[in-house]
Structures are given as C-alpha cells and as structure tokens.
Amino acid sequence: MHKRTDLASGNINGSDRLTVELIRPDDTPPFIAIAWPSAPTICTTSNYDATPAAAMRILAAASTALARSSCAPSSRDDASIAS
Numbered sequence: 001m002h003k004r005t006d007l008a009s010g011n012i013n014g015s016d017r018l019t020v021e022l023i024r025p026d027d028t029p030p031f032i033a034i035a036w037p038s039a040p041t042i043c044t045t046s047n048y049d050a051t052p053a054a055a056m057r058i059l060a061a062a063s064t065a066l067a068r069s070s071c072a073p074s075s076r077d078d079a080s081i082a083s
Contacts, residue, residue, distance in 0.1 A: 005069070007032070008062035012054040016041045020062035022071055030071045032062075 002025050009019040016037040024030040043051045 007065040013051045
C-alpha cells in the first residue's frame with residue numbers, strides 16, 4: 001500500500017490546480033508526484049506573470065515541506081542519482 005503525503009497544492013490560474021505529493025510505497029524508495037493540469041493553462045498577457053509565479057510558490061513550498069520531512073534526501077542519495 002502506498003502512503004501519500006500532500007507536500008503542497010494550490011491554484012495556478014483560476015481553477016487550474018498543481019499538487020505535489022510524497023509517495024511512499026512499501027516495496028520501493030519514496031518518490032515525488034507532481035500533478036499538473038491535464039489541459040493547457042490559459043492566461044492573458046496582463047496576468048501571465050502571476051501564473052508561473054504561483055506555480056513556483058507551490059513547488060517551493062513542496063521543497064520546503066520535503067526538507068522538513070523524514071524523507072528528505074541525504075547528500076549520499078544525491079550522489080547516487082548523479083552517477
């Protein structure tokens with residue numbers, strides 16, 4: 001069974017929602033799932049700056065939540081990913 005933890009979520013433009021979850025399966029290492037809107041996000045040129053800013057705030061909040069969790073990657077984990 002998978003354990004899911006919502007790290008961050010929010011609207012990026014109107015009803016378009018971005019969700020970041022930590023998934024902890026019983027038999028494999030934990031991983032991050034980012035659920036993007038299923039269709040393109042539409043915005044006007046006058047509010048374009050707000051849409052990516054909202055997405056980045058959600059991703060930053062998820063990174064902070066992950067760093068505070070017990071599943072935060074160690075420097076050893078990063079080294080194995082890079083090789």
